[in-house]
Amino acid sequence: AQTVTQSQPEMSVQEAETVTLSCTYDTSESDYYLFWYKQPPSRQMILVIRQEAYKQQNATENRFSVNFQKAAKSFSLKISDSQLGDAAMYFCAYRSSAGGGADGLTFGKGTHLIIQP
Amino acid sequence: NAGVTQTPKFQVLKTGQSMTLQCAQDMNHNSMYWYRQDPGMGLRLIYYSASEGTTDKGEVPNGYNVSRLNKREFSLRLESAAPSQTSVYFCASTRSRSGNTIYFGEGSWLTVV
Numbered sequence: 001a002q003t004v005t006q007s008q009p010e011m012s013v014q015e016a017e018t019v020t021l022s023c024t025y026d027t028s029e030s031d032y033y034l035f036w037y038k039q040p041p042s043r044q045m046i047l048v049i050r051q052e053a054y055k056q057q058n059a060t061e062n063r064f065s066v067n068f069q070k071a072a073k074s075f076s077l078k079i080s081d082s083q084l085g086d087a088a089m090y091f092c093a094y095r096s097s098a099g100g101g102a103d104g105l106t107f108g109k110g111t112h113l114i115i116q117p
Numbered sequence: 118n119a120g121v122t123q124t125p126k127f128q129v130l131k132t133g134q135s136m137t138l139q140c141a142q143d144m145n146h147n148s149m150y151w152y153r154q155d156p157g158m159g160l161r162l163i164y165y166s167a168s169e170g171t172t173d174k175g176e177v178p179n180g181y182n183v184s185r186l187n188k189r190e191f192s193l194r195l196e197s198a199a200p201s202q203t204s205v206y207f208c209a210s211t212r213s214r215s216g217n218t219i220y221f222g223e224g225s226w227l228t229v230v
Contacts, residue, residue, distance in 0.1 A: 045221035091159055104150050104175060105219055107159035
């Protein structure tokens with residue numbers, strides 16, 4: 001079974017600065033997908049960014065980018081120019097592309113991001 | 118667009134009572150999921166349905182049953198609620214088993230006293 005580890009329970013950053021959230025995962029598969037979800041106090045799960053394992057290029061969505069290191073099984077999220085609205089829980093998630101076995105996302109325990117004004 | 122809709126949003130149950138959480142999606146998705154979220158635990162998969170008429174266990178299925186009523190609807194039933202089932206429950210859906218984005222409902226807060 002796959003596991004996802006987020007080693008930072010909480011991170012704090014000054015508004016307008018850059019912060020990086022860490023995520024590592026364990027899998028024996030070669031083809032899979034990785035995601036970062038944001039969960040604000042409303043509890044809604046909002047997709048931030050996704051990465052296909054077969055793509056070498058790191059995904060980017062506006063101020064959000066990832067550093068995907070497949071060999072190291074690392075998938076960090078960088079948030080540039082942090083804004084107050086970025087304050088939330090951030091979850092790293094893994095999804096297998098294999099045909100057999102359980103489907104669905106495997107989540108890390110989350111990182112609580114605090115934005116200091 | 119409604120997306121993924123869950124009902125009820127809040128529920129308080131007494132130990133031993135039964136209830137059903139309803140979920141419907143309007144995106145013509147094939148796959149649907151039920152997760153629970155507990156403090157400090159992230160989201161954990163309870164059951165999923167890859168297509169209409171099929172259901173499979175996830176990581177934490179004990180104490181739950183599910184029904185994929187049709188392509189749109191996927192319900193989660195607690196037959197005899199226990200305090201350990203106090204949690205926030207999320208329904209989710211996606212088009213198929215691939216890298217397609219999984220979309221979540223807004224969550225259902227369940228307290229068992």
